[in-house]
Amino acid sequence: MKAMRLESIGNLFVREVEKPVPGPDDLLVRVEACGICGTDRHLLHGEFPSTPPVTLGHEFSGIVEAIGSGVKGFKLGARITGDPNISCGQCPQCQAGRANLCRNLKAIGISRDGGFADYVIVPQKQAFEIPLSLDPNHGAFCEPLACCLHGIDMAQIKAGSSVVVLGGGVIGLLTVQLARLAGATTVILSTRQQAKRTLAEELGATASVDPSASDIIARITGPDGLVPGGVDVVIECAGVAETVEQAPRLAKAGGTVVILGVMAQGETVRIEPFDILFRELRVLGSFINPFTHRRAADLVASGVINVEKLISRTITLEEAPEVIRNPPAAGEVKVLVVAASR
Structure with a gap:
């Protein structure tokens, strides 16, 4: 079968590899679609921990084609989505219910072979069935x-809240929709790209701003701004220094800042601790998806979250390395990388 392999940092190729065989507790899944994530670019450049050589791809779904002897609850031909993050269940963090902070965390598409391939192995506890329709x-x-969803949970958005989302990529545009679903009545998206600002408003944002056109702090929090005095919640989704530094300044006193975007490992930013102290801001990191994958699958299946408008294009596996190598x-x-045989 074909797979896109990160052979070493900076070296990404599509190769012929042996088709995997499921173990007793595994599903063999024929991949139908796998999304390209900003993390894949970080992995290519060595900016996010990984263990090459490895097949990339952690945003995947597909059809069950073989089942291990110990698998229960799944049938051949079912469609599943895979939660790539595999916790050990035994370490202190797992025992405390913090599976995303597992000391032995492994991830499909990062530390074990992933979904940029014709087939992927998915442990049954990581698989969630979604409709064939x-x-x-x-x-x-x-x-x-x-x-x-994990970031939204951490933000504790209440009905009537005001929210700023920084970044107009897929994470930002999904977060806009979730913030409205959580009850926020004001949701402002900040991004430089007009097309993404327009899309955000189509998806539920009550306003959007171009941070390069004016002082975003004054535009949002000033006396004549969209939310004078600051917003209840700021969710940083861009993963760049500029927006991480802006985030605390956009929150009102007593507000919450959630860092959801992924910056390269080792990058730093400048913040003012006195401001965080004096205005008693909650500044939180949100890492991956503890116990939220089933909810996400149900939301996607229900159509409550609009994902169709977020698909910019579909490509073949052979085209994927060039896409990941470039911004x-x-x-x-x-x-999305989609299967040719689908």
Whole structure:
């Protein structure tokens, strides 16, 4: 079968590899769609921990083609979405219910072979069934949506809240929708790209701003701004220094800041601890998707979250290395690698 392999840092190729065989507790899944994530670019450049050589791809869904002898609850031909993050269940963090902070965390597509391939092995506890009637491309959104759900949970958005989302990529645009679903009546998206601002408003944002056109702090929190005095919740989804530094300044006194975007490992930013102290801000990191994948799969299957508008284009596996080697095109939200045989 074909697979896209990160052979070493900076070296990404599509190769012929042996088709995997499921173990007793595994499913063999024929991949239908797998999303390209910003983390894949970080992995290519050595900016996120990984263990090459490895097949990338952690946002995938597909059809069950073989089942291990110990698998229960899944049938051949079922469509599943895979939660890539595998916790050990035994370490202190797992025992405390913090599976995303597992000391022995492994991830499909990062530390074990993933979904940029014809087939992927998925442990049964990481598999979640989704309807066969669902558009196959939509299943690839369950993993990023699950990560956004965790950020929304941490933000503790209440009915009537005001929220600013920084970043107009797929994480930002999913977060806009979830914030509205959580009860926020004001949701502002900040991004430089007009196409993404327009899309955000189509998806539920009550306003959008271009941070390069004016002082975003004054535009949002000033006396004549959209939310004078600051917003209840700021969710940083861009993963760049500029927006991480902006985030605390956009929150009102007593507000919450959630860092959901992924910056490169080792990068630093400048913040003012006195401001966080004096205004008693809650500044939180949100890491992956503890116990949210089932909820995400149900939301995608229900159609409550619009993912179709987030698909910028679909490509073949052979085209994927070149896409990952380059920055996203202007206005691009999500690129999906889809199976040619589907």
